[in-house]
Amino acid sequence: MTVSVLVPSSLTREAEDKREATRKLGYVARAATIFRADRLIVFPDRDGETGRFDGGFVETVLRYAATPPYLRNEAWDKRDELEYAGILPPLRATSQTGSESDGSGSTRQGIVTEVGPDHRVRVNCGLQHPISLNVPPEMALEEGERVTVRISSRRPVRAKLVDEPLPGLSVERTDLQAALGREDAGVRIASSRFGEQLTVGRLEPLAGRIERDGMTVAFGSPERGLPDILGIEASAIAASSSGDDDADPSAPGDGVEPTADPATGFDLWLNTVPDQGSEVVRTEEALFATLASLSLRA
Template sequence: MTVSVLVPSSLTREAEDKREATRKLGYVARAATVFRADRLVVFPDREGERGRFDGEFVATVLRYATTPPYLRNEAWGMRDELEYAGILPPLRAVSQTGSESDDSGSSRQGIVTEVGPDQRVRVNCGLQHPISLNVPPGMELEEGERVTVRVSSRRPVRAKLVDGPLPGLSIERTDLEAALGREDAGVRIAASRFGAELTVGRLGTLAGRRERDGMTVAFGAPERGLPAILGMDEEAVDALSRRDGVDGDGVEPTDPGFDLWLNTVPDQGSDVVRTEEALFATLAPLSLRE
């Protein structure tokens, strides 16, 4: 089961300065981490972008935020986009495998610091010192490359390289259509105030679909929701609020590529629900099990 969260490149369009934009992105990354999303995808909304806080800025700050603290200096160095990285809230992501307090029996991100002879490399993976590891057959590594390290013991250190995806939340940039068209997209939900209201009955149906197939949830930007980003006319937007969206057999398909338009704050007390607030309000109920 894969959980993907989609946000537009115009996500920080209302930020007055780089500090505020960075803070906002930190809480987006934190919401995705809290609710165990596998992917956080930035899709283009160039018409909604303002100033220098474009998709490249958004993706860079999110990638930095999701980099383990012990790798940040080595992996990123000094970059203009990261001027205010110090205000990012800590994610404190739990280990994906294993539950020991010392992180033994878990997968960790590492970075190759030296490529040596005889298929061995030195890797910084947050232990006291970089460790020397064998490179699995068929795996080619370069200095500075990110790798997955399986740590089975910290005292003494026992670890090995794993030829697989990096653990933790991944940050990607792709267009909305491609993200919705992935084989593992699962149930595809558009979070919008114009969608069908989230109810207890509807949540039960969605929980079954999510646990079986996974889910992809897309969000809009400040003062520019998904209908505006997609260029939907007033008639199409009005139709979203009138359709039920869920029947006894599952979720009915709707254009353009979503299975359901869903309003997760049906009685909102503020004129505006910020994107980072919408993530928490939406992912919390959708994470409930049957």
């Protein structure tokens, strides 16, 4: 099951300064980590960007936040976008493969610090010192490259390089439609206050589908929800999400009806904070509310 979280490049449009923008992005990274998202994707919303904190800023801070602390000095030089990186809340990520455990067979990220002769490299993977490892024949590595290290013993150290995706949360920047079109996108959900209200009866069949196929959940930005970003009328979303009042939520099937506007690429629009008590639900708050609900299992 793959979980992808999509946020717009205009995510920090309301931030008064870089410090506030950095703090907001830290909460976004925390939410994605807490609910075991595999990918955190920044999609373009250039009409909503203020110019100060564009998609490059958002991506850089999120990628830094997702970098294991023991690699940050090696992986990142001093950059203007990271001026307030010190206020980012720690993720304390434990990947699904057990990358932070001490057990046999755990994996963790490393970074190549030196390429030597005889197909060997030195790798910093958060142990006391960089370790020397053989490079598998199918791999070609360069200094500064991120790698996956499988550790079978720490005392004495026994480890090897493996040709596997890096453990933990990955951050990237790509087009919204490209993200929704991935083969492993699963249930494609647009989070919006104009969507169908999420109820207990609605959640049960939806949770079963998510557990089987995974999900991709997209969010809007301050004062620019997904309808504004996509250039569609909110009234059309509300109408398409009202559904059939006579429908039985416990009826057989996957419980996911397509939206009336399939050109958006979403399977459904959901309001996961029905009857909200505040006029505005911030994006980072919506992430916690939405991912908490959709992480429940049938």
